[in-house]
Amino acid sequence: MVERSSEGIQVQAPVQSHLRDGTPSLMFQVTTEKVQVAQALRNKVLSGALDLALSKEHSAFAQIHVDQSDFLERYEKSLLTLSKLTDHQEQKLQNLKQLGENLHLTAPAGCGKTFVAIQYALDELKLDDRNSSGQMLFVSLQISLGLYFVRWLAVRHSTLTELSIHEAMNLIMKRIVLLQKPYEDLVTLRIEGNKIVQNTKGENVHTPDFLLAVFDECHELVREGFGHLLDQINAKKKLLLSDQSQCSALNLDEKYPEYARESLSEVVRSTERLVRAASAFQIGETQEVSSIGPDGPALKSFIFERTHNSKEEEMNMYCQYTKKTLSHLAKVYPGLRSLHGRLAMLVPGQHFLDKIKDSLQEQLEVGFRHRRFRLVSFEESLSFVPTKFFEGQEELILLDTIDNARGHEHLMVVCIGLDEEVQGKGAEVDLMTRAKLYVGITRAQHLAMVVNKYVTGGWLEFLATLQFKKEEYRSEVGKEEFRNDAAAQALRVGKDAAAQALRDDAANAAALEIRQEDDQLDAAPDLQQEAPEEVEMSSNSVWDPSENEIESKIYQLKFDPIDRVKADWLTKLKMLHGASKEQVARTIDEWNFQADRALLMTALRAWRRHAKLQREKLERELRKFRARQQGRRITEQ
DSSP, rough: HHHHHHHEEEOOOOEEEEEESOOEEEEEEEEOOOHHHHHHHHHHHHHHHHHHHHHHTTTOOOOOOHHHHHHHHHHHHHHHHHHOOOOOHHHHHHHHHHHHHHEEEETTTTTTTHHHHHHHHHHHTTTTTTOOOOOEEEEESSSSHHHHHHHHHHHHHHHSSOHHHHHHHHHHTTTTEEEEEETSSSSEEEEETTEEEEEEEOOOSSSOOOEEETTTTTHHHHHTTOOHHHSEEEEEEEEEEEEEEHHTTTTTHHHHHHHEEEEEEEEEESOOHHHHHHHHHHOOOOOOEESSSOOOOOEEEEEEOOOOOOHHHHHHHHHHHHHHHHHHHHHOTTTOOOTTTTTTEEEEEEHHHHHHHHHHHHHHHHHHTOOOOOEEOHHHHBBBOOOOOOOOOEEEEEEEEEEHTTTTTEEEEESSSSOOOOOTTOHHHHHHHEEEEEEEHHHHEEEEEEEEETTTTBGGGGGGGGEEEEOOOOOHHHHHHHHHSSHHHHHHHHSSSHHHHHHHHHHHHHHHHHHHHHHHHHHHHGGSSSSSSOOOEEEESSSSSSTOOOOOOOOOSOOOOOOHHHHHHHHHHHHTTOOOOOHHHHHHHTOOOOOTTHHHHHHHHHHOOOOOOHHHHHHHHHHHHHHHHHHHHHHOO
């Protein structure tokens, strides 16, 4: 049945086994070479869909339950050992090998650029050849990224050979050197027991000649003023890894034309919903990105209104709502006994981290007495030799800053306190807040959640105007719901000043025309408005805001990634015009309308009666839409 449900899976005959607690069980060996197939199976296990399908088919024998914790332990290890790149990744890897010695690999988050870089490094190091020599340099923002790279490199080499993890780690540590911010001291690694120990190498950064130098998160290195390292470090080959949109925003191609660029555009790590949610916070180059991942669960938001003025009370609220995210996970995934290494909580900076860590640790101990949660940093969690299975009693949960999370990924992620008010006009705080939200969401493989106080005019305020459509997710619908130019508009970021001016001129002309029409129509007594209208609720299939607790009324959004023009009742009217009453009623039920059901019916009756004033209002809305579209086209040109 498992083979039928997921193409590309081979299942061996079951053998008798026992779970960790001694419960008798049957163990099936499931194999696949494709990461997307493994992810689809993971989704079916976590959602309970596989349980239901198996129980339904074998209901005459027993109620079948798949152990989520045991499955995830094996799944997480298998992800690091999958030896086969996707066809898209393999093609890009071969292209890199033909481009020369200075290479630049860009990709949106989740496309697997680190995976491709690891395969490229293995091919260059030639670890199987005893006569091969030369060291590789890995340059990153934090030491944790270097540790992550080394561990993954060792696991993959162990899988491709007959070496143990310890043997592979020792071999690789002789061939790799790390360099992290402030990029002054080279670091080597060694193993003591099961711990990875760092040693500062007494050698100038510019002295050695390396076989290969890999610059991870290169866009951040350049943005922070360390781009000179690309020229000063001596290496036979250099490979830059950067985020696609950040590469475009920083003009890295123009600054470093000697580096041949190749781009990945197929997301393999994240779910469809995560890709769609993250696209709302992208800026710069917006290459069309496809995803081969499963649909995944809806993102969850826990937005609360601040009821106290003191910072201490506010931090206590953050702890309470963060604790709610763990309760949500326990409810949705009852078979997941351990969150060890699977959950990352990300905060905006070190000051916030220092304020929340002890309080949150205490509240988790009180609220989950039957569990042993311990909050650790990325560096601490990665300073151990990878083991086959987790055998400790503590559940290590990552709690660290968003900057330290760059380049990492976890099954589930909670973004805490990242929102700020949108200032506009390219303000530095806007650029930073947008980037933090984008990085936070894209660290998740399966589920992302946000915990935040309600910020008037904030980047996450739009979540208070959403309703979740509880129906099967469809990729084409998700793409229509979210705009990928919303962040650029909120930042007032254009390709150049001239393009921005053209857009402003078009928008001002359209606004003047609409204001003139408004003056004429508003002259009628029944159309006069004494108060601004609230932002209408909009249905979506990506975010589930049902845990929000917000009473404030919202009249304007400074950042709104929802394409409300496509989703509003005018579009629905156009779709239903000419239909019978029975067809209208049936379609409304299928669309699962709630708040706007009465509005739609009223508007439909008005359309059919062809009331003059109502028709003029509809036409005015259509002109507004066309004016906005015209402004967008001018900007793109």
